[in-house]
Structure formats: C-alpha cells, structure tokens
Amino acid sequence: MDFCIGIRGNDFVLLCEDMNAAQSIMLHKQDHEKMLDLNDHLLMTRTGNLGDGVQCAEFLQKNIQLYQIRNGYEMRSSAAAHYIRKYLADTLRSREPLEVNLLLGAYDVISNTPQLYYMDYLGSMATAPFCAHGYGAMFATSILDMYYHPGISVDEAIGILNKCIKELKKRLIINFSKFNVKVVDKDGIHKLPTISVEDGIHTH
Amino acid sequence: MSRRYDSRTTMFSPEGRLYQVEYAMEAIGNAGTCLGILAKDGILLACEKRITNKLLDEIFETEKLYRLSPNMVCSVAGITSDANTLVNELRLIAQRYQLNYQESMPCEQLVASMCDVKQAYTQFGGKRPFGVSLLYAGWDHHFGLQLYQSDPSGNYSGWKATCIGANNAQAISSLDSDYKSDMSLQEAIPLAIKVMYKIMDQNKLTAEKLEIATVTRTDEGTTEMTIIPRETVAELITKREQEIAQETQK
Numbered sequence: 102m103d104f105c106i107g108i109r110g111n112d113f114v115l116l117c118e119d120m121n122a123a124q125s126i127m128l129h130k131q132d133h134e135k136m137l138d139l140n141d142h143l144l145m146t147r148t149g150n151l152g153d154g155v156q157c158a159e160f161l162q163k164n165i166q167l168y169q170i171r172n173g174y175e176m177r178s179s180a181a182a183h184y185i186r187k188y189l190a191d192t193l194r195s196r197e198p199l200e201v202n203l204l205l206g207a208y209d210v211i212s213n214t215p216q217l218y219y220m221d222y223l224g225s226m227a228t229a230p231f232c233a234h235g236y237g238a239m240f241a242t243s244i245l246d247m248y249y250h251p252g253i254s255v256d257e258a259i260g261i262l263n264k265c266i267k268e269l270k271k272r273l274i275i276n277f278s279k280f281n282v283k284v285v286d287k288d289g290i291h292k293l294p295t296i297s298v299e300d301g302i303h304t305h
Numbered sequence: 306m307s308r309r310y311d312s313r314t315t316m317f318s319p320e321g322r323l324y325q326v327e328y329a330m331e332a333i334g335n336a337g338t339c340l341g342i343l344a345k346d347g348i349l350l351a352c353e354k355r356i357t358n359k360l361l362d363e364i365f366e367t368e369k370l371y372r373l374s375p376n377m378v379c380s381v382a383g384i385t386s387d388a389n390t391l392v393n394e395l396r397l398i399a400q401r402y403q404l405n406y407q408e409s410m411p412c413e414q415l416v417a418s419m420c421d422v423k424q425a426y427t428q429f430g431g432k433r434p435f436g437v438s439l440l441y442a443g444w445d446h447h448f449g450l451q452l453y454q455s456d457p458s459g460n461y462s463g464w465k466a467t468c469i470g471a472n473n474a475q476a477i478s479s480l481d482s483d484y485k486s487d488m489s490l491q492e493a494i495p496l497a498i499k500v501m502y503k504i505m506d507q508n509k510l511t512a513e514k515l516e517i518a519t520v521t522r523t524d525e526g527t528t529e530m531t532i533i534p535r536e537t538v539a540e541l542i543t544k545r546e547q548e549i550a551q552e553t554q555k
Contacts, residue, residue, distance in 0.1 A: 174447050180406035211446055
C-alpha cells in the first residue's frame with residue numbers, strides 16, 4: 102500500500118516516499134517518516150510490512166555505523182548495497198523472511214558518482230536511473246519514462262515528482278496526503294520540503 | 306625460572322609473561338628471514354629460502370610468498386605447516402568479505418581479523434600459538450600501498466620497512482639508517498640486497514637462496530606480484546659484492 106520513488110541525476114540521488122502508516126484499513130498516521138540515513142552518504146527508503154521495515158532498516162543502519170567505527174572510514178556505497186542485498190537474501194531462507202522492498206540512494210565519495218539501487222524482498226538488486234516500489238510505481242515509471250533524461254537537475258526531478266504525485270492523486274485508489282523528499286549528494290543527505298496533496302500539490 | 310607456567314599457553318607467569326607466545330617468537334627467530342620495504346610505487350618483499358635441496362620438485366613458484374586475495378600478498382617466517390594453515394584462513398577471511406561486500410577486503414581489516422584469531426590461541430582453548438610471523442603487502446582505495454607485520458601474540462602494526470625471521474634486529478637497524486621515505490622500487494631493490502647480504506652469512510648468499518617479489522598497482526586497477534627472475538637477482542648480488550670489494554679497497 103505504500104509507495105517510494107528514486108531519481109538519479111549527475112551528482113545527486115533524490116528519494117521520495119509516502120508518509121502513510123497504515124495497517125489493513127486503518128490509517129494510523131499521515132506524517133510518518135520511513136526514510137533512514139544509513140551513513141553520511143547512504144539513504145534508504147522502503148515499502149512493505151511496517152514492523153519488518155523498521156527492524157531491517159535499524160539493524161542495517163547500526164551495522165553500517167559499526168563498520169565505520171571499527172575501521173575509521175565509511176562503508177563504500179556499493180559495498181553497503183551488496184551487504185544489504187545479502188542480508189535480505191540470507192533471511193529469505195532462514196527465519197521469517199523480511200517483507201520489505203528497498204530503494205537505496207547513495208553517493209560514492211571515492212569515484213564521485215551517485216548510485217541508485219532497487220532491491221526487493223527476495224534479495225534481487227538492480228541499479229537504475231529511476232525506479233519505484235508499490236502500486237504507485239506503475240504510474241510513476243511511465244511518467245519517468247516520458248520525462249526523465251540523463252543529467253537531470255534537482256529542480257527538474259522535483260518537477261517530475263510533482264507530475265507523478267498529481268497522477269497518483271487522480272488515478273490511484275490509495276489516498277496519499279503527504280510525501281517525504283530527501284536528496285543525497287557529495288555533501289551528505291538533505292531534507293527537501295514535504296510535498297502536500299491537499300487542495301492541489303504544494304510544498305511546506 | 307617459572308617453568309611451571311610454561312606449558313599452559315593461556316596462563317600468565319608471575320612476572321606477567323606468556324611464555325608460550327615468547328617461545329613461538331623464538332622459533333621464528335631461527336627461521337628464514339623475510340624483509341619488506343614500502344616504496345612509493347610498490348612494495349618489495351625479499352625472503353631467504355631455507356629449502357634448497359636439488360632433489361626438490363618445483364611445484365610451487367614461491368616457497369614463502371603467497372597471494373591472499375586480489376589485492377594482498379604475504380610472506381611468512383616460521384613453522385611452514387603453521388604458515389599454511391594461517392594462509393588458508395587468511396584466504397577464507399578475504400573471500401568471505403568479498404562475498405558479503407563484493408569488493409576486495411581492505412588490507413588492515415584482513416590483518417586485524419587474522420590477528421584476532423591468533424590472539425584467541427593465547428587466551429583460551431589450550432592450544433599452542435602459531436609459530437609464524439607474517440609480512441602483508443597490499444593495496445586498497447583507502448590508504449593505497451601498505452605493509453603490515455603480525456606475530457604469534459596477535460599483535461600487528463603498519464611499517465615502512467621491516468624484517469622478520471633470523472637476524473631481523475640487525476636488518477631493522479640497517480634499514481633504519483638506509484631507508485628513505487620517498488624511495489622508489491628501483492632504489493629499494495638494491496637496498497634489500499644490501500641488507501640481506503649483510504645479515505646472511507656472506508659466503509652463502511646466492512640467487513637460489515633468495516626469493517624477491519614486488520607488489521605493484523597496474524594501470525588497469527589490479528594488484529600484481531612480480532617475482533624478480535633469478536638471473537636479475539644474481540646480477541644484483543654480484544653488483545653488491547663488487548661494491549663491497551671497492552669499499553674495502555678504499
């Protein structure tokens with residue numbers, strides 16, 4: 102029932118997620134942030150089971166921090182992505198599999214490139230210039246196919262994001278009221294204004 | 306002496322010493338020397354071969370140099386069978402990291418992991434420590450070219466130039482005076498010969514007894530170990546002998 106989207110530019114990765122926290126028909130919260138900073142240059146968002154999502158994200162965040170404390174340097178983004186993927190793959194065939202789909206936005210400070218990783222609950226992983234999870238992904242991907250171009254700027258990316266959100270409001274049965282937007286670049290992770298859908302799309 | 310505290314590897318003596326660990330280092334003090342020099346464009350490892358019987362079949366290219374992973378190489382001094390076990394374990398540790406992170410294991414992390422294993426044998430389990438010291442040479446994208454040394458106690462440190470095995474103290478004091486921080490490999494190789502010549506019995510230093518390799522980073526982004534051919538080593542030894550002859554004449 103949730104939705105997240107990632108867009109990669111030349112020197113940044115933008116991640117956006119819905120802010121609903123729902124269980125079955127009950128909407129607990131409409132300003133719930135799921136996105137988590139795994140380290141200074143790694144941003145992760147997710148869809149799926151709320152509890153599994155928190156367990157997964159916090160466990161990964163702490164382990165990535167431990168690596169940094171032990172070794173004196175950050176876990177490299179590609180290493181972190183593979184580590185996370187392997188974690189999902191390992192839990193798949195052991196205890197209860199984690200029902201979480203992930204989007205990982207990263208900036209590799211060593212090669213100076215932004216990276217966007219798409220992972221699903223079965224432990225598959227792919228890099229992509231743009232991707233999305235959830236029912237909303239079906240709409241968002243078509244819009245991105247149309248309007249995305251390499252070398253996109255942050256403002257252009259937000260423009261496309263607004264188009265996606267407008268489409269979701271019009272055609273998706275699920276009602277999302279707010280969207281959390283963050284961007285990761287060489288200077289770290291920055292929070293952008295929350296996008297609100299009431300009375301037309303505007304930002305706070 | 307406190308012989309009562311010898312046989313238990315995991316007990317301190319009243320003076321606060323771990324005798325088994327010290328005895329392990331004693332064993333290494335009788336083994337073939339290994340020298341390592343960190344130059345700005347590569348790392349040099351020079352080893353004294355002890356097994357030089359003509360009847361030996363040359364199955365392995367090197368006696369004391371081993372490749373641990375795509376980016377690390379090591380040389381060993383001490384009990385050969387212990388060394389084989391440690392090298393096996395090091396290779397496993399490196400590959401496990403690669404399985405998890407899909408990148409080569411950074412040098413210090415590999416050395417530290419191995420040393421944690423070695424330390425365990427000095428604290429619990431009742432088994433004797435490994436009678437091996439190792440020199441590790443490698444490259445990673447954090448700190449570039451690095452040279453590490455570890456010993457049976459599980460202690461390790463990073464070095465610009467160091468030596469393990471027989472006469473290592475003499476070699477280190479020799480390196481102390483002659484090593485320069487911005488040395489190139491071309492300058493390090495004759496320095497290694499000079500030091501090896503000094504510490505080994507001068508009558509007996511021949512190219513058959515030396516194994517010299519350089520660890521360098523290629524343009525394609527790989528870490529290569531190049532073994533210096535025997536003829537080149539022989540030439541360098543001859544050159545050194547001539548230098549010494551000239552010096553004694555003056």
